Amino acid sequence: MLPKTYQRLEPCTKDIMDKLIIDGGRELTGEVNISGAKNAVLPIMTAALLVDGQVCIKRVPRLRDTGTMVKLLEIVGARTELTGDVLEIDGSTVNNPEAPYELVKTMRASFYVLGPLLARFGRAKVSLPGGCAWGPRPVDLHLKGLEKLGAKITLEGGYIIAEAKRLKGNRIRFEISSVGATGNIIMAAALADGTSVIENAAREPEIVQLCEFINLMGGKINGVGSDELTITGVTSLKPANITVIPDRIEAGTFLMAGAMLGDIKLINAKASHLTTVLDKLEATGAVIDINEDSIRIKQTSEIKPVDVTTAVYPGFPTDLQAQWIAMMSKSTGTAVITDTIYQDRFAHIPELSRLGANIRLEKNEAIVRGTERLKGAPVMSTDIRASASLILAGLAAQGRTDISRVYHIDRGYENIEQKFRNLGAAIRRESE
Numbered sequence: 001m002l003p004k005t006y007q008r009l010e011p012c013t014k015d016i017m018d019k020l021i022i023d024g025g026r027e028l029t030g031e032v033n034i035s036g037a038k039n040a041v042l043p044i045m046t047a048a049l050l051v052d053g054q055v056c057i058k059r060v061p062r063l064r065d066t067g068t069m070v071k072l073l074e075i076v077g078a079r080t081e082l083t084g085d086v087l088e089i090d091g092s093t094v095n096n097p098e099a100p101y102e103l104v105k106t107m108r109a110s111f112y113v114l115g116p117l118l119a120r121f122g123r124a125k126v127s128l129p130g131g132c133a134w135g136p137r138p139v140d141l142h143l144k145g146l147e148k149l150g151a152k153i154t155l156e157g158g159y160i161i162a163e164a165k166r167l168k169g170n171r172i173r174f175e176i177s178s179v180g181a182t183g184n185i186i187m188a189a190a191l192a193d194g195t196s197v198i199e200n201a202a203r204e205p206e207i208v209q210l211c212e213f214i215n216l217m218g219g220k221i222n223g224v225g226s227d228e229l230t231i232t233g234v235t236s237l238k239p240a241n242i243t244v245i246p247d248r249i250e251a252g253t254f255l256m257a258g259a260m261l262g263d264i265k266l267i268n269a270k271a272s273h274l275t276t277v278l279d280k281l282e283a284t285g286a287v288i289d290i291n292e293d294s295i296r297i298k299q300t301s302e303i304k305p306v307d308v309t310t311a312v313y314p315g316f317p318t319d320l321q322a323q324w325i326a327m328m329s330k331s332t333g334t335a336v337i338t339d340t341i342y343q344d345r346f347a348h349i350p351e352l353s354r355l356g357a358n359i360r361l362e363k364n365e366a367i368v369r370g371t372e373r374l375k376g377a378p379v380m381s382t383d384i385r386a387s388a389s390l391i392l393a394g395l396a397a398q399g400r401t402d403i404s405r406v407y408h409i410d411r412g413y414e415n416i417e418q419k420f421r422n423l424g425a426a427i428r429r430e431s432e
């Protein structure tokens with residue numbers, strides 16, 4: 001029996017074997033509302049475990065991943081209540097600082113519970129996430145960081161056991177900028193004894209919002225938004241409310257849809273989180289109009305080829321690499337897309353090729369030669385963003401595209417087919 005809130009989140013994620021059927025080639029026009037950011041809400045939800053009280057999170061997207069996180073919070077003993085898009089989490093009842101393999105293997109962000117549980121309870125047991133469709137995704141930086149804060153880390157039966165009566169502030173330098181490790185260490189250091197400094201910290205907007213949330217709860221984090229964070233530990237935090245920032249990856253996906261297929265206005269989108277993406281889109285010839293909380297994008301007669309190289313924020317996000325490859329498949333020339341963050345994150349290429357895309361992969365570089373016509377075909381999605389790239393390509397292709405394993409997309413995009421249908425796409429969901 002699933003906890004109640006999870007059941008309430010679950011129906012919107014539909015059945016696990018659903019597929020999407022797209023009749024491509026239609027123009028897309030109209031407005032689309034951007035949801036709260038998946039990668040912001042997940043660490044904020046785990047930060048609720050730092051508090052002996054009830055926090056309130058607004059604009060929570062209904063996703064498979066937020067459902068999984070609710071389930072995990074309830075397993076560790078938190079109480080949750082979801083009303084509309086407002087999620088209340090009561091951390092005062094947490095009594096079981098353990099995250100089981102069954103959940104962590106389905107969502108790596110579950111590993112975010114390690115830092116807060118350890119900081120608050122002196123012990124946490126969290127399954128190692130295991131493999132991933134994008135190749136190895138280690139968690140060594142999370143563990144080294146916690147060790148620097150005085151935690152004793154052991155591995156038992158695939159589980160990390162972290163122990164420390166009270167964590168002690170220290171200076172931590174990450175050799176690679178890691179979103180997850182930065183988030184975990186921030187949460188652990190927030191309740192540690194003394195001051196911690198994180199050098200080469202991630203600066204992604206989702207990490208900025210996590211810091212802001214902790215500061216709202218009475219935490220003391222300085223340098224927010226820079227790559228050096230100074231965190232002065234406090235003995236306890238108090239409940240707070242927060243509204244989740246708009247999802248810049250969902251926004252980027254719809255911007256590309258507009259640039260490929262018509263004229264789309266994104267409502268509740270934050271252009272300042274998308275500067276590199278918007279610059280690249282402009283270079284393709286798309287016409288962009290930015291207002292306070294909306295962005296309008298219009299297709300021009302042709303898509304010029306534009307190279308991108310993924311990088312940490314504010315660079316081009318790896319989470320939009322697959323979608324950019326789909327867009328460049330329709331360009332008038334050749335574009336090179338390089339992923340420096342995840343060098344093996346290219347499982348979408350063979351599927352895009354089935355739709356007629358002309359892509360050659362050399363190490364971590366995809367060389368995409370634009371083609372005039374993509375043609376619909378059955379394809380399979382392999383991860384969240386790969387699914388989004390297949391939807392874009394399917395919408396641009398002539399004829400019918402069936403995308404199977406669509407549960408991947410439900411992990412990270414809220415009501416995606418409804419949003420595209422509202423823009424005029426012929427896209428529907430069917431059970432396989």
Ligand code: UD1
Nearest residue numbers: 039109137138139140141142176177178179180181319341
């Ligand atoms: C987060 C995002 C994911 C995004 C990624 C990069 C969430 C829930 N997920 O993932 O959507 O694609 O950032 O922007 O926010 N690394 C190590 N050791 C570690 C941790 C990371 O070597 O302990 C490496 C990774 O292999 C990768 C790089 O660091 O090459 C960046 O990964 P990281 O920023 O940690 O990604 P996630 O937090 O897992």
